[in-house]
Amino acid sequence: MSLQHHDARQAYLAELSCFRDEFHSCLTARSDALFELADAVLCGDRPVRSLAELSLVGEHRRGHGGLYAAVTQGRVDADRMRQALASVPLPRSVDGRLVLAVDVTCWLRPDAHTSAERILCHTYGRGKDQHIPVPGWPYSIVCALEPGRSSWTAPLDARRLAPGDDTAAITARQLRDLVERLITAGQWQAGDLDVLVIADAGYDAPRLAFLLRDLPVQVLARMRSDRVLRRPAPPREPHARGRPPRHGGEFVFGQPDTWGIPDTEAVTDTRLYGTALARSWDRLHPKLHRSSWAAADGALPIVEGTVIRLDIERLPSGATPKPVWLWWSGTGATEADSDRLWQAYLRRFDIEHTFRLFKQTLGWTCPKIRTPEAADRWTWLIFAVYTQLRLARPLAADRRRPWERPSPPERLTPARVRRDFRHIRPKAVCPAAAPKPTRPGPGRPPGRKNTRPTPRHDVHTPCRTGSTTSRNKKPTNPRPRRTGERSS
Incomplete structure (x- = not known):
């Protein structure tokens, strides 16, 4: 490896380490558990199918209980992120x-x-x-x-x-x-x-x-x-009367x-x-x-x-x-x-x-998360995971399957970079601390029924987009749209 190539790799690694350190600083509650959860998504061998399976990844040093607690009770500084x-x-x-x-x-x-x-x-x-x-x-x-x-x-x-x-x-x-x-x-x-x-x-x-x-x-x-x-x-004609056309x-x-x-x-x-x-x-x-322009004053x-x-x-x-x-x-x-x-x-x-990568490989929509706040938290973790893949792109090697064609380093896909992230991670900064020994809580006593059922919520109508609402059937004689009211 030439000296110039070595310096370039060190620069890319420093950029990745800087982002990992800043990402850990954005996690304001249960930061270590959330950080290791992101590393588990990065270093998994298969597409993410559930949160519980991520606790079995070697880079995740905590149990599945701490994993769920981090998603439901953790905090992410969204503005800093x-x-x-x-x-x-x-x-x-x-x-x-x-x-x-x-x-x-x-x-x-x-x-x-x-x-x-x-x-x-x-x-x-x-x-x-x-x-x-x-x-x-x-x-x-x-x-x-x-x-x-x-x-x-x-x-x-x-x-x-x-x-x-x-x-x-x-x-x-x-x-x-x-x-x-x-x-x-x-x-x-x-x-x-x-x-x-x-x-x-x-x-x-x-x-x-x-x-x-x-x-x-x-x-x-x-x-x-x-x-x-x-x-x-x-242009308005001379001596024309009436309001000028717009x-x-x-x-x-x-x-x-x-x-x-x-x-x-x-x-x-x-x-x-x-x-x-x-x-x-x-x-x-x-x-x-x-x-569609209700807030516009005047013309x-x-x-x-x-x-x-x-x-x-x-x-x-x-x-x-x-x-x-x-x-x-x-x-x-x-x-x-x-x-x-x-x-x-x-x-x-x-x-x-x-x-497609978010949903099928990184498992963005796989967890059965109850609250929308937890969904936002998990979304920011997926964003941090993808950004680390992008920063590690110049450092990754092509670890292809036997039936796959070789790919040059500049043409590696995000999924192929993820395969090699487990080998890149030890060279980057890992600010998460080791877990402390603990015991699970007692939980609800056996035989006791849940007296506080979870409330149900109605489904709301679609958001207003300033455009036409979706229709299952198109009109047989569509007319040209002559106003800006429906612009989709």
Whole structure:
């Protein structure tokens, strides 16, 4: 091993040790038990299926009773944890900007009748129009994206949506707090490119851009193909009477005769999608509806942006490709901007790999946790586990199975890095103290019934998103959406 390579490994190891020490400082009650629980998730040989099985991992030196007590009675300083996640090295796009993806994923708890604050969560069925609502805890998660094809992201924040929350307002506040933390941590400085926030069609992109207009943030989101936007108002004629118009002609996504000549047109040859055609139209805005902008005083604002239509030649699955409509909060887009934006939007789907790893490998939704506070605590532990995997990525070796193909060090997946973390852990800092000998409590005397049954809680309706509620059946004659009231 060369001296330069050895110094690089020591630097990566020091960064990992620094985060582990800060993570332990974020645990304010039962810190050692919670820290070793995170190490058990990191060093397990198999996907996590239950909390009790984690107590059998060698790195966890405490019993299963202390493990459950740590999850139910421990404490995590969430604000300090968020700042620690924002202070570690973050991935950036090719041009050096931070790219954030925001999405909602659900921890489904259909049979947890004693769990409070459950909400009917939208789930996707296997057949057409088979979407059903299932009770659970929805979480709004923000991740920083990498530029190339990768299953890695950098989770930065998570907020559980409580019953009655306005998802658009909660997401805007979440992004605002995150951008301010990134500025405080030195991740963004004056003169840097604006942070790009990418969202799917479930978000009201113009409203999100309006709420974040005073921050160095640009919003890029997909829009449904039945939307209708408006052009800028035409110049007022001399000596014209009456109130001047606020909106110009309609731009109907489903009617090509209303599009006109695009402002830019870029053609790109891709390996997966064949020829990709990106056309953009500048300065288009939705006609807003008062019900979605109840807090707006006076006249509703005009939120202009750029609409990009992406047409591709083929899909990897062989299905017939459909056009993708994107709305960008910036104006005056060039051909290079259009090409960069649609490729950046495709990276949004990397967050789905993170959700899958959280649920299927790290066991985020496996524990039968009763209270939502314990669910938040366990969520922060999973965030700390994933961040340690990301920091240990340059240190990990490829410990592949005999039937797996070799992978270069720069292409290791999070699951493969987890296989080698048990060998990396002894070289990093471990601030958790050894457990003290103790005995279990007496518990309830035998034969005595429980006189204090756990209360039951009702399931709440879905959160308000400023968008249309999910329907099991689509209308046979859908009409174009001409207002900003329903924007999903």
